Amino acid sequence: MTPILGVIPVIDPTDIRLDDVVQMRKPHPCGGDRWQVVRLGTDIGLICQTCGRKVYLPRSKFARQAKRILSRGAESPPVVQG
Numbered sequence: 243m244t245p246i247l248g249v250i251p252v253i254d255p256t257d258i259r260l261d262d263v264v265q266m267r268k269p270h271p272c273g274g275d276r277w278q279v280v281r282l283g284t285d286i287g288l289i290c291q292t293c294g295r296k297v298y299l300p301r302s303k304f305a306r307q308a309k310r311i312l313s314r315g316a317e318s319p320p321v322v323q324g
């Protein structure tokens with residue numbers, strides 16, 4: 243068994259909360275790598291904490307690009323379906 247350090251996937255795309263601040267593997271062109279989650283839907287809305295630009299990423303892409311969660315938002319109430 244080989245210990246894997248530093249590459250442990252800690253982002254669970256099903257466990258993302260509003261107001262989470264995440265660090266992405268690829269920095270924004272502005273140099274920032276911290277993003278705040280502002281929308282949870284089919285796509286995840288993120289605002290760059292450095293320049294304020296808003297982007298949307300599909301959950302699958304978000305899961306690949308997110309490196310770690312820097313701070314957690316408040317626990318969201320359960321989503322009511324239908």
Ligand SMILES: [Zn+2]
Pocket residue numbers: 270271272273274290291292293294295
């Ligand atoms: Zn930026």
